[in-house]
Amino acid sequence: MTPFHLLAVLVWISVSLLSAGAQNPTAKKEAFKPTDEEQAIIDLTNKEREKLKLPPLKANEKLFQAAKVHSANMAKQNMLVHELDGKNPAHRVRATGYAYAFIGENVAWNQRSPEQLLKEWMESEHHRANLLDRRFREIGIGIAMNDQGEPYYTQVFGTPRGR
Numbered sequence: 001m002t003p004f005h006l007l008a009v010l011v012w013i014s015v016s017l018l019s020a021g022a023q024n025p026t027a028k029k030e031a032f033k034p035t036d037e038e039q040a041i042i043d044l045t046n047k048e049r050e051k052l053k054l055p056p057l058k059a060n061e062k063l064f065q066a067a068k069v070h071s072a073n074m075a076k077q078n079m080l081v082h083e084l085d086g087k088n089p090a091h092r093v094r095a096t097g098y099a100y101a102f103i104g105e106n107v108a109w110n111q112r113s114p115e116q117l118l119k120e121w122m123e124s125e126h127h128r129a130n131l132l133d134r135r136f137r138e139i140g141i142g143i144a145m146n147d148q149g150e151p152y153y154t155q156v157f158g159t160p161r162g163r
Contacts, residue, residue, distance in 0.1 A: 031063040038141040040114040041155065045131055045139065048122060054134050061094035061156060063140025067154040069095075070107070071142035075152040080109045089156065099161040104130040106155040135151055135159055 034042065038059075046056040070092055074086055082088060084106055089105040106127045111117040121127035130136075136157040144152050 007154055010095030021115045032064070033057070034059050034064070034141065035143075037114060037143060038064075041117065041141050041153075042139055043147075044087065044118040045155070048115075048118065048131055052132060053061075055137065056130060057136060057139035057157065060098070060138035060140055062098040063093065063138055063156045063158050066098070067093040067105075067140040067156040068144070069142070070105075070156075071144035071152045071154045071161065074107065074109075074154070075144040075146040078146055080107055080152065082107060093156065093158065098158060100158045102133075102135045102159040104114045104133060104136060104157040106130050107156075108153040110150045111153065112151075121155075130155075130157055133157065 005010070019061075022051070037136060042059060049056060074080060077084065082089065085152045089103055093100055093103050106121055108117055108127075111120060121131060138157070140154075140156040141153070142154040142156075144153075146152065
């Protein structure tokens, strides 16, 4: 085999390997979709907002990510807090790449249904204020179980910068 032929074979192998590893540019990322329980919490939250003629909150994948990380960490440590391991809601939201103008967070532990969860949040002055804050446009939900099967909930509210 001549050096020219060897070079041609190597180029062909390289192009073949690169092509095999390339993703289809027309393939779409699978759409983000909340679970049924997460969607129920969003729906119940928006039902409360609707009573005051507030805009409904839309699910945001990055806010979901921040909420899920926090719920999992709270469940792992069996702690119900907004600041954990030196990180607060702003730290967690920024870590997802969500550029926000406003954020807020509600947390809860051991409610057994979305309805019970929203009832408790609506009976709490600070949680209710977050739920009904007219500045918020988007929402993320995180639910995680501790080793005893008790659920930890995080609800993250946000408004993207520039809105």
